[in-house]
Amino acid sequence: MKYLILSGSGNDPKNDFTQFLKNNALWICLGIVGLILITILVIYIIKAPGRKANKAQPINNDEWLLALGGKENIQEINQNSSRISVNLKDDNLIDREKLTALGVSSVVKMSNKVTLVVSKDSQKIFESIKKALEN
Numbered sequence: 083m084k085y086l087i088l089s090g091s092g093n094d095p096k097n098d099f100t101q102f103l104k105n106n107a108l109w110i111c112l113g114i115v116g117l118i119l120i121t122i123l124v125i126y127i128i129k130a131p132g133r134k135a136n137k138a139q140p141i142n143n144d145e146w147l148l149a150l151g152g153k154e155n156i157q158e159i160n161q162n163s164s165r166i167s168v169n170l171k172d173d174n175l176i177d178r179e180k181l182t183a184l185g186v187s188s189v190v191k192m193s194n195k196v197t198l199v200v201s202k203d204s205q206k207i208f209e210s211i212k213k214a215l216e217n
Contacts (some may be wrong), residue, residue, distance in 0.1 A: 146214075149184060165199055
């Protein structure tokens with residue numbers, strides 16, 4: 083009685099893999115180098131020159147107080163997220179251009195209440211102004 087043994091190619095799987103690596107080594111190396119180059123390019127684009135790094139700049143209390151019309155003009159100040167609400171005696175004394183230069187993205191006036199939308203460091207700015215008012 084004869085037996086017929088059915089097997090794939092009859093070759094050792096380790097031999098097949100080694101042969102595959104020998105035949106495609108160049109393409110595998112090019113793929114790895116390509117992935118490395120793409121990764122470096124993406125990192126470079128994310129940290130592109132010309133973008134400003136987020137460096138903490140010192141907060142000048144005097145400039146903020148002057149832009150809001152002076153220490154005597156401020157009755158109350160509150161902070162909520164990225165907004166600083168200021169109750170003023172005279173809202174005509176505020177200097178919008180100076181506030182914009184200090185980092186305020188928008189100024190919303192409602193009678194004697196002014197809301198400043200600050201994109202970054204709103205908590206630090208609020209605490210700094212509050213501290214300056216207490217002195």
